Amino acid sequence: MGGLLGRQTECAALDQLLDDVTDGSGRVLLIRGEEGTGKSALLAYAVERAGKCQVLPVAGVESEQELPYGGLHQLCASLLIHLERLPAPQREAMSVVFGLDAGPPPDRLLVGLATLNLLAEAAAVQPVLCLVDDAQWLDSASAYVLSFVARRLEADAVGCVLATREDGDDVHAGLPTVWISGLGNADARALLLRTVPGLLDGAVLDQIVAESHGNPLALLELPLTWNAVDLAGGFGLPGSRSVAGRIEQSYGRRLSRLPPPTRLLVLAAAADPLGDPALLDRAARRLGVDPAALAPAVDDGLLEVHRRVVFARPLVRSAAYRYADLADRYRVHRALAEATDAAADPDRRAWHQARATAEPDERVAADLERSAERAQSRGGLAAAAAFLSRAAELTPDPAGQARRSLDAAFAGVHAGAFDEARRLLQLALAGPADALQRARAELLRAHLAFVSHAPDAVPRLLAAAERLGPLDARLSRQAYLDALVAAQTPMGRRHGPGLAAVARSARTVVEPPDGEASTAGRLLKAFGAAVGDDHGAAASFTREALTALCDGEPPVRELAQGAKLAIGLWSDQDAYDLSDRSLRTARTTGALSNLPPALDTRAAILVLCGEPAAAASLIEEARAVRAATGVGDTPYAAMVLAAWQGRDGGTIEGADAAADYARSVLSNGLGRHEDALEAAARAHAVAGETVAGNHALPELVEAAVRCGDTETAERALHELTRRAEASGTDWALGLVASAKAQVTGEVSGFRRAVTLLSRTRARPALARVHLLHGERLRQAGRRTDAGTELALAYEVFTAMGLAGFAERARRELLTAGATAPQRQTGAREELTTQEAQIAQMAREGLSNPEIGAKLFLSARTVEWHMRKVFTKLGISSRRQLRSR
Structure with missing residues (x-):
């Protein structure tokens, strides 16, 4: 709930109420807002922050409004253990209300007093928080009692929060009230992007935000009818969805009462996702309908027409389309196609023409295929998938239909539309196919196995790569590279043949006859050499691959693999740049299947470069995307971050080289050097694990030295020297x-290490050198010199938020007889992870809107965080951030 957008004021009011209640004071707050503005979300926020409070939830139900005291039963059922403590008249009144005794209906005043005293008795044991949702649906008796109680909460530790509609009755009038309305445009955009991950067409996004009027429920309802593919340029409509909510059905009934010409124009407006009034006007005339016929829908509040056509809610649009006759849909799309300029917007014209076509039509299908090619060239994978899927449906030739279905399935996989890809694959397999198409189908099956976390994903990818070898060398190279990607995931490590085996298989790939190696081919050669023992050759091939990647425009998967090779070679700038390009490419192309691994790789590299706050943000984003798409399960960046931050307690899981490397870092940071020795030795021993294996060597040296294992330390130093000299x-x-x-x-x-590492981005490694140097100086009795090195290490580790190593430096400082630098107190508190990230971006010159776009926050939210940063740092301008 910490992610509530645009509700800082409301959350602050709830926080204050909870603080007062836990301090022993009674407080009440009324939250008013129209349906869907997030009242329930605010109550959930209060539950999350309730701490030690006893939470008493109540929910008004419209169908139970006629049941006296139905709401009170929800509130007080768990409090009846205190019933015997009440005065007799109050006890008798509550006994009748709850059916414990027979008697005439009790006086409401007595019931109100009894409720107040029951709450007071409970609050004497622990603070009480009453949360009432949909208070407008409470029965009148319960509403009266709750209002009575709310006005008398003073000395008891009882909080009462009631959420009700804007037009609720006056029984709660006069209570402290927070009014909530729709979100601002920036927050609405951010919520929509959270709801539907992936690349959305900017114009379509703006239209949805405008039609939602900032109502969070309206934005959250969107996935009920549209998915990410539909939203890519508006090349999809809700008519294909089977889920219709209660609200949408109510809009359908309102639409059915409109005159037929009006319904036809509303349908035309619904079929145009961009809300262009001029286009609607031209389409109306082709439909033979006067544009003025739209007036009844405007008068009924279903839509507005100004600079654009804006529906009252996105579900009005979906209802207009879903409940329309099929023949009317064809008419409307045909009119929109004719009204669309073929030169200015050929893709939208082709899409409307396709929606107006009931029978297979090769001309229309070919137009859609060309639109798909344009979409892919712009990086619009989701739009390309939508174009190709419809093109396949309209293709009359069975062989052509199979080919287009397979192309659409591949685009769907990359766009994260896996279920649709499976459907299209079955359609492709049902038609005639040549050897290449059958091999491509096997590759697609392997991709789907990978995204489904199937244990046979790596063998399937290898088999597809081998089958493609004599048929399409370029596609074979990509398949081998995909197998390398899969072999580095937890499932691939546990069930695959191993990274070394995959790399050996990839050595059979054939390069183009002209001798111009592709970036994929160079990557495969570098990986194949890296898993062997010739570190000089591996470094040479890796540098060639990195140069080609940095100079070219390779796909996102190759960029991500290049970043991993770079980090294994300790090439910090290449790793930093390629991981950044990989992530930006995954975002801009809408390649949801590649986004989680790109996020994870970038986050891990940011940790090693001393930017843990930025890494934490990407790790959270990766979790959200994985939850939305089911893609990937690679928590290694989170483990590396936890290790450097010194967070123990189950944060590092797994039994492979990457997890063992993280354990070695964590254990060295916490001073558990025997554990670090075992973990680093295991990580280094895994064949083919160049990244974890290489980076475990410095941990192995340090742990062995601290454990007095001279032989292991010398062997590890020798191996580290061989690999590092090859890297250079x-x-x-x-x-x-x-x-x-x-x-x-x-x-x-x-001192030499400091000189070398100062020229790199590896700031944590540099701070480690100061720590190790200081420890050695202290052991030699040079306390003053040791204090200088240790204080520097402590300050750098603390600034980066790497608490494990910071604590180790602090302990060494105290042992050396020095005092650890004191953290500033009072207003200058420690920045949170998000505040530190925002401050860093602001220091780099980014504006609030730019920061918000990167972090999926509103500019107003960024401004709110910046005010807190200024207060904590004791500064008054962004210019002063540069010295911090």
């Missing part, structure tokens, strides 16, 4: 200098 990067050589200083005791190596 400042990061790698800096790690060797530090490791050598630990093993030999030559502290000059720490």
